[in-house]
Amino acid sequence: MNEKALRTLEYTKIIERLTELAGSSIGKELCRNLKPSSNLAEIEAAQKQTSDALSRIYQRGSISFSGVQDVRGSLKRLEIGGSLSALELLRIAKLLETTSRVKSFGRLENSDREKDSLDDMFDGLQPLANLYNEIYRCILSEDEIADDASPALAKIRRSIRQTNDRVHTQLASLVNGSSRTYLQDAVITMRNGRYCVPVKSEYKGQVPGMIHDQSSTGSTLFIEPMAIVKLNNELRELELQEQKAIEAVLAELSNMAAAENENIADNFRILTQLDFIFARAMLSKSYNGTEPIFNEKGHINIKKGRHPLLDKKSVVPIDIWLGKDFRLLVITGPNTGGKTVSLKTVGLFTLMGQAGLHIPAFDHSELSVFDEVFADIGDEQSIEQSLSTFSSHMTHTVSILKEATNRSLVLFDELGAGTDPTEGAALAIAILNELHSRGTCTMATTHYSELKVFALTTPGVENGCCEFSVETLRPTYRLLIGVPGKSNAFAISGKLGLPEHIIEDARSRISEQDESFEDLLSDLEHSRITIEKEQEELARYKAEAASLKAQLEKKQERLDSAKERILAEANEKAHTILREAKEYADETIKNFNKYGKAAGVSISDMERERTRLREKMNAAEKNMAKKTPAKVKKAVDPKALRVGDSVKVLSLNLKGTVSTLPDAKGNLFVQMGILRSQVNLRDIEPIDEPVITASNFNRTGSGKIKMAKSSSVGIELNLLGKTSDEAISELDKYLDDAYIAHLPSVRIVHGKGTGALRKAVHNYLRRCKIVDEYHLGEFGEGDAGVTIVTFKK
Known part of the structure; x- marks a missing residue:
């Protein structure tokens, strides 16, 4: 890609941001040297790496590569048998330590996941823990080697300490003894690496030894006494x-490192590459980027694209498509309307995508691979070269025309501007027509009406405009493709206060054909707005119709299901009735035959049998007429209510325990798990829970057990004023009772004070097997004077 396009489209600013995100110096160098590729396979591989790194960042967070040191020079010295300094060995250890951390980061917990493009890199890392642990054991810093780095070094340093002690002993006796009067100061100093004492120059004969130095005034001589x-x-x-x-x-450490020279070099290469890849992923995360889909057909389809250098909170997303139905797009509209931003967005997205960077746009946005991107944007006036704006632009345009092919993307801003409008428009049309005949993907912004007509009348060329609101005198920054832009010069001037007669005079001076064309554009704009509103309304109606249809289908499904169920139940009941009727009939006939044949059977016996059957039928009819009685809410007796009673809060459909007795208005507090809420007596009903005694010890239907003594357990224990032993004894019994009562959590009030009681309570809770979790109260719960205890379930 040509450097001018990279600068013009601000690709270099994106690279600056990318470089800041790399952790190592080599990673930063790779970022600075990143250039767009025109090889589709390379681009897709780089995009896949960026996406996989971004996925890992979202799963496990970011990772730092700041520990990756450039050790290539050290590895070269090891290769030829050289020995490394302490600093070089520490750099290798830091590299290996970072290798271990990065490899650990690369291990994802889900073993069933599909392998991604980074797995081979993470698998190729060799931490060499033994080597870097040994280096850290022997080298404390670049200036300090540990005593136990080797037995010989430990022995020598022990001898050095012993000799130093002897030197200091003798010098101390000299300084503090009879020679004290000969010394300038009672101190021991070093000169040329040897211990000396400061002797007054007039007494130099009184302290025999070697003179190593003297003061600037000559009054003090630094003498090494002969005794030491x-x-x-x-x-x-x-x-x-x-x-x-x-x-x-x-x-020895260098030899160990030399044995792993190849692995260290591989680690360095992989880490710098991962640093580069994860920097790209972090850049994508910073502007919510997505991986674009690439093709080689010249098709561009950007969905809700946002220029990455603009504030993402205020930038207006734009939709741009090019290359499929048309390969030349002419964008018109007023200044500051977003035309140049649209050009730069397409150009910058293309460069970023071909460099393996994500773009800030919706998923499944599409970009094409171009061999070259050309951009002629901005004021190109050059005083040094004595070139006007037009001349400078034209010079650049000539160079573009020499190199542009059907695999190029060309971007023109205000093509043909800076000269006579008639000639400039003609030149612009000729240049665009030439590029269009080559099949070059081209975007151009202009104010010329002639280019709008050219776009309307030429196949494969499309108009576009940046929307502008005449009412607010502000651009909306929406890019509309398929609609030519209107200049709105007269309307804007009128809104800004230009007298009407001047506007009318100006309107009379433009040709009737131009005026008709502008009116046509105005009509098209009004039609577009009307159609958009109608489309929005149609979309809303369609959504409502779809919702109603879905509801109706669900309702019909429920009705069909209910119908089938009712019919099945009716058939089953009818079958039962017929079976019972047949049984009654069989029994009646049987009895009738029995009574009819039997001699001496009285009419009263047959009547009794008839009565029995009638009673059976009446009982069946009574059962059919039974209805389920309405559930009556249990009333709460305020006088019988006690703290700790189990109740149900009807409005919340939650069970809880009474924390306080009701006030005059019937309001009281109920503890429902960790929720403590004020309710009214009308909103609660008592819960009858079975009380277990020696005679009825069994489980309730829900599997919960409640002891008789637990009915009086409150949700709060006050330990204020008690000693630690008293408090722990009472706390032990209270927690047992509360746990048996199935209280989910309780409050232990111990106060702040010296903290001794709180410490004793926490020590006990830490060992208590029925406690799941405990913490100091938060604001509104009693702060540090209260501990909230949650029981195990």
Whole structure:
């Protein structure tokens, strides 16, 4: 892609934002060097990586790559057998530590998920925990090696400490002894790496030793006493041995790192690539980006696209399509109406998409792969080159015409402006016609009416406009494709207060043909608005009709289901009635035959049998006439109500326990789980729960048990004024009773005070097996003076 288009379409600003999101220096370098590709396979692979990284960010949050250090130079030295410094080894350890953290981030919990494009990268990471743990064990900082890095180093440093102690002992005896009067100050100092004492110059003969330095005034000499010269020499030798031992430790660590040189190099390469990919994903997340669908046919279909550099709270989304039914779009409309933003949005989305970046638009937006994007946007006047705006634009246009093909995207802003309108319009039409004949995808903005006519009369060319409200004198920033824009110059001037006679004079000076064309555009605009309103109304009616149809279908389904059920029940009942009637008839005939044949059977016996059958029929009729009695609400006796009683709040359909007795108006508080609410006596009814005693110990229907003693358990225990032992004893019994009473939670009042009682309560609750969770009260619950306890279910 040409650099001018990247700058003009502000692609470089997107890259600046992307670079800020990378954590490592190499990741930032990859971001800075990101350029759009024209290879469809590469573009789709990059888009897939960005999407997969974004999915992982939404699942597990973001991850930092700031620990990725550039270790390529160190790895090169290891490759040729060199030894690394402490700082270089620490950088490798930091890289491996980051490798371990990133690999852990890459392990997603769902093992049944489909493999994504990043799994191979995460699987290729080798944390080498033993190596970086060993480096951290031996190297405390770039200037400090641990004593236990090696046995030899530990022994040498132990000798150094012992020799130092001997030196300080002898010097202390000198400083604090008889030689004190010869010293400038009673201090021990260092000169050239050797211990010295500050001696007054006039007493230099009284303190035998080696002179290492003197003060600027010459009044003080820094002398190394002869008594410690040997010890200082030993220290110097030990320091040299220490340096050799440190070099041996670094060499050993370097050998360990050299054995893993290839794995470390792979880790560095993968981490920098992941840093680059996740930076792209974070950029997408910042503007709610989506992955576009790509084609190579020149088709563009952007749905609700938002320019990523504009405030996403105020930018108006636009819909743009191009390349399928028409490959040339001419956009007209007033200034500040959004024409240039529309051009830049299409161009920038194309560059971003081909660079593997998501675009801020709705899902399934479509972009095409172009070999080149050309943009002639903005004021191109060049004083240095003595070029006017028109000349500069035309110079750029000439270069575009030399290179544009049917796989190019060309964007013109105010094509042909800056010169005579008649000639400028003619030139603009000729240039657009040339590009159109090549099959180049082109978008151009203009004020020329001639270009509107060109778009209306040429196949494969379409008009578009940025909507403008004459009433508010503000653009709506909506892009309308298929409608040419009207200049609205006269209407806007009138709204701004230009006298009517001047407007009429201006109107009389334009040709009748131009005026007719503008009137036609105005009529088209009014027709468009009317059609849009009618379409909205039709859509609303269709939605209502669809809703009513769905409701009617559901109602019909319910009726059909009820009808089938009623018929089935009626058939079943009819069958039962017929069966019983047959049984009655059979029994009657049987008895009649029995009584008719039997001699001496009285009429009274037959009447008794008849009466028995009649009673049976009456009983059946009585059962048929029975109706379910209406449920009567149980009244609450305020005088019999007690704190802790179980009640049901009718308006909420919840069970709870009484927290306070009712006031004069019948209002009281009921605790329903963690909810404590004020209700009226009219809104509650008592709940009869079975009380378990020795004679009726069994489970209720719901499986809940309630002891007789638990009926009086309240939801709050006040421990104020009690000692810790007294409080814990009372708390133990209260929690047992409350748990048996199936209270979901209780309040323990212990006050703030010194905090001793609260600490004792919390220590007990921590060990209590029936407690699920406890926490200090929040605002409105008693604050830190109260603990809320929730029982296990």
